[in-house]
Amino acid sequence: MADKKRSTKRLSSLFSLGSNASDAPADSAAPSESSSRLRKVKNRISSATHLHPNYPPPEPPTPPFSKLTIQPVDSAPAALESLEPPPPLHSPGSRSASPSRPGSSADDSSQKKLKRRSNLFGGPQSSDERISAHGRDARPLAWIVGHSGQVPYNLAMLLNGEKVLELWDEDGDTLIYLFPRTAEKGPSFRIDSSLYAASQYMTRLIHGRLYSDAHQTTRNTSGTLPRSRPDSPDMSVPGGSSDGSKGSRALSDATEDDRSEKHIYLPIRLSTDSPPITASAQEPRLTMQDVDTLIAHRNFVAFLMGQSLVATDRHPDIFTIFLRISNVLENFQFSNFDGSTFGEVAASSFDCYVDELSLADVRSSREKTIEAVILGEHMRSLSLYTEGFVHAAGKLENIKDLQHPKWDLISHKTVTRLARASMDLELRVKNINIKLADFDFPAIFSGLMNSDTADEKKLIRFKYWRTAFMACRAFALDYYKAKYGSWLPKAKSKKNNLTISGLNRLVLLDLYHDFSNLYDLLVDRTNLTTRTADGVMTTDESTDFASVVYRALRKVLSEYDRSTPPVQPPIPFDLPMYPTLKGVKSDYPTGDPRKDAKARAKKLKSDDVSRMLRQAHNTDSDRHTPFLDAFRRFEEKQAAGSTMDELWEMRTGHWLFVYAVIQSLPMLVVDAPGVRFTDGVEYFLCEPPRSGVPWAREDSTRARTWFGVAGGSHVVSLPTDIVEHGVEGVFRRSHCWKMAEEWSRDDAVLNAAVQESIDPAPLPPPPGLLGSNATSRSRSQSPDRRRESVMNLGLEALPLPAGVGPSNPLGPRPASSNDPTKTFDAILSSADFNKPSKKKK
DSSP, X not given: OHHHHHHHHHHHHHHOTTOOGGXXXXXXXXXXXXXXXXXXHHHHHHHHHTOOXXXXXXXXXXXXXXXXXXOOTTSOOOOOOOOOOOOOXXXXXXXXXXXXXXXXXXXXXXXXXXXXXXXXXXXXXXXXXXXXGGGTTXXXXXXXXXXXXXXXXXXXXXXXXXXXXXXXXTTOOEEEESSOGGGTOOOSEEEOGGGGTTBHHHHHHHHGGGGSOTTOOOSOTTOOOOOSSTTOOOTTSTTXXXXXXXXXXXXXXXXXXXXXXXXXXXXXXXXXXXXXXXXXXXXXXXXXXXXXXXXHHHHHHHHHHTOOOEEESSSOSHHHHHHHHHHHHHHTTBOOSSSSSSOHHHHHHHHHHHXXXXXXXXXXXXXXXXXXXXXXXXXXXXXXXXXXXXXXXXTHHHHHHHOOGGGGGSOHHHHHHHHHHHHHXXXXXXXXXXXXXXXXOGGGGSSGGGOSSOGGGGTOOHHHHHHHHHHHHHHHHHHHHHHHSSSSOOTTOTTXXXXXXXXXXXXXXXXXXXXXXXXXHHBOTTOBOOBOTTSOBOOOOOOSHHHHHHHHHHHHHHHHHTTSSSOOOOOSBOOBOOOOGGGTOTTOSOSOHHHHHHHHTSBOOHHHHHHHHHHTSOGGGOOOOHHHHHHHHHHHHHHTTOBHHHHHHHHHHHHHXXXXXXXHSHHHHSOOTTOOOOTTOOSOOOOOOOSSXXXXXXXXXXXXXXXXXXXXXXXXXXXXXXXXXXXXXXXXXSHHHHHHHHHTXXXXXXXXXXXXHHSOOOOOOOTTTSOTTOOOOOGGGOSOTTOOOGGGSSEEEEOOOTTOOTTOTTSOOOTTSOOTTSOHHHHHHHSOTTSOOOOOO
């Protein structure tokens, strides 16, 4: 009880700001009196600093998004600017069985696994939370974020330099001090050293130059860092740097885990650091800037431990809190190997906060979308950055119309990439509107079907293909006009609840779902395509009726795929099932071309037509949906009184329409990889961030792949995301490609052929890349012409040998292939593809 009284009195004196000491409460356990005093303190602080709870504050001592300055390594002390609030509130001894946080310890058996408490944003109150019950309506000085209301947080322990119970891990091996040694105050936090293993600076505070980089050899002979604050203790305090009697840290790591107690005095500067001039002088009081600084570092420790965070009037939301935490992480030099994250612990911790606080769900708020992009950059979170970027690209104009001041916090790189993504999206939308506004695909009829000299025209009546195509087009228009009230759909009509008129994402997804089901119903799952994206087709010289139809149909499909940019890769299974007399007439086919042609030209009974149509459907995909039911009725009506030849012409025309529609949609309806919150979104989510993460060194986190150039042994290195997010990458994530893999899963031979068609086998390495024994083979020597170039650039992926990479200075480097500043055209034009490659003697 005496300790409680002292803590409350110290808190009152620290916040008195010139008030009389008699205003301090006598007992923190007295609810009404304590609440009254806290309200008075808050009022004094607000009036003294002119704070405003709304964003942005009118004239705060420190801008709400200002960068937190922390004393850097080997530099002169610098003043620490005001910080944000964060604290966790839990019973000191309570722990849950939630998954342990990743650590960097070499020995898991001796390294304690810290666990996130299941009651992160709720649960039993601790002693620090005991605020007056009848004072709940008063706004507290600090509160825990994540609750429906403002759960107060008691700052007494933190500001007095005492043990902060919710951040005190009895099994931890590191004591963290917020005040200098001359303040004669104890540690505030006890944590495990695995939590800050990714921090170069904090590691140096403990171990001196033992863990410093090889090029930093200018330290003094004692191995200590320059003092970062007045009267800060030497780095050789007990448990600080390595003890000579134990030998080097590297040696002890090799034999046993070092669990000795460590002490860290955080390099922050407070106005109270200077001792009183005389013994009779009053104890210096903390300023509001000091309070912000202490709260920010407390939130930093809470973040690493997975505890709840604290807000104040100056920093009232989770957005500004995490901006402060990111500043501390950056200034303490937290990083993984390539700088793409702040380390495993920080990355996994932030992912948990993102999930628990729903930071990635930005569907209904333009401001939250901006915040997701900013936090993704500042916290080095690729998942949150991708979510925010994709949503922002889909509604960029609306976001700009908001004119929110937070937009200026987005990096210049990201703003430029968002603008480019928005422009690309506009082109995609324009292309789809041209095709689907009236379901008009003139390119289908401008090639083979419009030729009078084609050999196929001797056996095939192309005009009937066109007639069936136009009939299916009319069916689709009538169906969707009835469903949406009009085509194109109008927002907020009687038959829909859309907020965006026209072909928005939900309309196209509905269209894609319907035609995907129809594709599954009609496709021939045994006839793998012989086409490639460059227009080459393995021809079958057979002259029977079926072979001629297949060959002609694939030529028409290839012409359509290549008619307008971007060139569309062929669907793995690109032919329909055809009605046949095989199940109707026992003697068909007879083997006599004339007899078979006569049988195909004979009109069929209605029962035979229905039976043949059912046999030409995949039974496992014969679902009952409104669209499929309507199509079956339409098909039976079209097929009435037909011959087998006419049924083939009808099915071919219908298939051409289905193919044209379904091939038009993937570039808009296939969402970017990694996007989670997509339900109900009407704007498009197909534009992912490209060119690596903007917060890392150029190309350092952008995976690269070697590609062989068609027709020779030259190689180039291109970013992998160019392939993954390119046309072929998008189509391979679409329905037809996914179903091809599923349908061929149980057939080893067919599965191998499908995989070869979807992911072409890599070429062997070119000469000089792997050594003198390496042999080369040009792409033209490939036995399988289905192995296709990547992105239609005439490139094929090569396996990257171990130890050889674009940034490896020791490995061989192909000429003109490793300059990240060069464009693709410059790379390709710099290589003389007609010149034979030089081989080693």
